[in-house]
Amino acid sequence: MKIKLGDFVLLLSPDEKTFLLRIREKRVFGTHLGGINLEDAVGKKYGEVIYSSSGKPFILLEPTLEDRVMKVRRFTQIIYPKDAAIIIFKTGLRDGMRVIECGAGSGALTIALANAVAPTGRVYAYDRDEKFLKNAKKNVEEAGLSELVEFKLREVSEGFDEEDVDVVILDLPSPWEGIPAASRAIRGGGRIASISPTYNQVERTVESLEENGFVLIETVEVLLRHIRVSTGKTRPFDRMIGHTGFLTFGRKKVTI
């Protein structure tokens, strides 16, 4: 597959810096190792090399979902791939499903959700902050997924417009304010996921899930360690992201 105008590339510099860029006409991208004429990528394949104005080789790589999520323009904390991955697994999101997300924040999780439900599903991304919502929308557009996402400016306690959705995801400081509305919006057997950084938030969330007809409630934390590999001295890196959030999951029971 040859790279064409409008495609995205992950440009890898000789000193292992990465840049997520869209190939546009006459665009020169400035780097610490000289300017890159992005049109030079047109007609090349992923894995091939283009050169900066100072003759340094940059490899054209195909962006992954992780690259897209990690490179969003951030106005808020984002959900990291390690957490997004288990959210998608445990909620069972797949092609054709409808999912409500609140708050959309910077749209990082929105991108992962839209990717999971593509090409026929739908993400309803709510947030109460207009500036954040605008940025999230732009990030989702740049990931080429805007056809799958509807953005809504709304305070969570005011509820959601949708009914019978498959999944609701809450990533906001007081998820319990959205749980009654989530319970009304989710179909029987549908799933909920909530992300919170502190134990007291988790306790309150679980109490509210129990009160609002959710079962199989569980809370997990995902710790990811990177390993420095070097023959004879392979070991974990000294530093890691020690904490992002606790993830709470539940399933909707139908009450008659």
Ligand SMILES: C[S@@+](CC[C@H](N)C(=O)[O-])C[C@H]1O[C@@H](n2cnc3c(N)ncnc32)[C@H](O)[C@@H]1O
């Ligand atoms: C941590 S950010 C979400 C990050 C997002 N999941 C991502 O991956 O980019 C939390 C968001 O919740 C929104 N928020 C907080 N309280 C809210 C409420 N009561 N109703 C609606 N949105 C709310 C904030 O405006 C903020 O954008």
